[in-house]
Amino acid sequence: MDGKRSLSRTLPWLLAAGLLPGLHPASFAQEYPAKTVRVVVANAPGSLNDSVSRIVFSRVGEILGQQFIVDNRPGAGGNIGAEAVAKSAPDGYTLINAVNTIMVVNPFLYSKVGYDPQRDFDAVSMMVKISEVLVVHPSLGVKTVPEFVALAKARPKQIVYASGGNGHPTHLMMELFQRKAGITLVHVPYKGTSPGMQALVSGEVAAFNIGIGLARPHITSGKVRALARTGFPSKDALPDVPPLTATYPDAEYIPWQGIFAPKGTPRDVVARLNAAIARALAAPDVTTRLAALDLTAAATSPAELDKAVRAEMDVNRGLVKSIGLKLD
Numbered sequence: 001m002d003g004k005r006s007l008s009r010t011l012p013w014l015l016a017a018g019l020l021p022g023l024h025p026a027s028f029a030q031e032y033p034a035k036t037v038r039v040v041v042a043n044a045p046g047s048l049n050d051s052v053s054r055i056v057f058s059r060v061g062e063i064l065g066q067q068f069i070v071d072n073r074p075g076a077g078g079n080i081g082a083e084a085v086a087k088s089a090p091d092g093y094t095l096i097n098a099v100n101t102i103m104v105v106n107p108f109l110y111s112k113v114g115y116d117p118q119r120d121f122d123a124v125s126m127m128v129k130i131s132e133v134l135v136v137h138p139s140l141g142v143k144t145v146p147e148f149v150a151l152a153k154a155r156p157k158q159i160v161y162a163s164g165g166n167g168h169p170t171h172l173m174m175e176l177f178q179r180k181a182g183i184t185l186v187h188v189p190y191k192g193t194s195p196g197m198q199a200l201v202s203g204e205v206a207a208f209n210i211g212i213g214l215a216r217p218h219i220t221s222g223k224v225r226a227l228a229r230t231g232f233p234s235k236d237a238l239p240d241v242p243p244l245t246a247t248y249p250d251a252e253y254i255p256w257q258g259i260f261a262p263k264g265t266p267r268d269v270v271a272r273l274n275a276a277i278a279r280a281l282a283a284p285d286v287t288t289r290l291a292a293l294d295l296t297a298a299a300t301s302p303a304e305l306d307k308a309v310r311a312e313m314d315v316n317r318g319l320v321k322s323i324g325l326k327l328d
Contacts, residue, residue: 032092032269033066039259040096042081044074048211048293052128052257053097055289059280064272076110077167077327078102083114086121090264092273097127100256101169104312108320109167110327117313123305124259124270125277128295131231132173132255133238135215135224136207137200145228145247148207152183160186161207162196166325169255170196172316173209173230175323177244180251200224212237212294230254232296256298258305270302 043049057068073081088094103117163171190196228244281297
């Protein structure tokens with residue numbers, strides 16, 4: 001590691017410990033942010049993660065009096081963006097809004113990732129939880145989850161479902177559901193949720209568990225049929241569709257997005273960011289815009305987010321192993 005890089009990673013700790021004469025961690029935090037902050041999104045522009053980042057950090061920027069810009073770094077299931085942030089200076093000026101799978105699935109799914117969720121990141125705050133719906137093509141002829149399960153048991157390894165990619169939350173949700181329901185389906189991964197939804201509408205696949213916002217227009221038009229919802233949808237989101245937990249209490253897999261900073265970011269800076277994110281997520285206009293995407297604001301403390309990561313890593317370690325999936 002060169003001297004400049006070493007200093008950039010060591011300086012925040014010296015400040016936090018009060019080891020630099022004339023400087024104090026409180027004054028460092030009070031001055032933060034003194035320049036533009038970069039929020040990495042490991043997804044393409046226009047994705048749900050991208051939209052949430054722009055909505056929330058526009059307000060965070062107003063609260064903290066500085067610009068927060070979104071930097072899209074898609075690729076390798078989010079590993080490219082996560083690695084870039086992990087290797088950045090821990091000064092609060094580079095963050096990542098990570099879909100939970102980046103932190104709790106990828107380390108088990110990929111043979112090699114360039115980061116360690118616990119060693120390389122400090123949790124800042126959860127942002128949102130994502131509500132989804134299990135939808136099927138009308139030609140399948142089922143209207144409820146029990147009917148779907150009965151058909152799947154009568155036709156093992158014949159019903160095809162889509163996902164947004166191997167290891168994507170839409171994949172893991174269906175794998176968990178299969179295990180709880182005692183059924184075996186056929187998985188077809190697509191390069192994102194939009195092509196997966198198109199495949200369902202066309203009848204190329206028979207089922208998909210996908211975000212309510214993406215599925216709603218096709219449910220309304222009758223092109224797909226909703227069987228069950230997951231997560232915490234708003235009271236106006238598919239009120240006539242029962243929750244999956246009503247049939248299978250332990251089959252729900254709820255994706256979320258959370259903010260992380262490089263390991264060693266000063267605690268006062270993390271606290272300042274956490275408070276600003278909580279204020280932004282509580283703002284009525286932000287809440288309304290997120291609800292329109294069928295998302296639930298879910299601000300947490302850093303400790304609560306860290307606890308969620310640890311708990312989900314324990315669950316997903318076994319789930320990924322049971323799937324038998326390993327990616328390069």
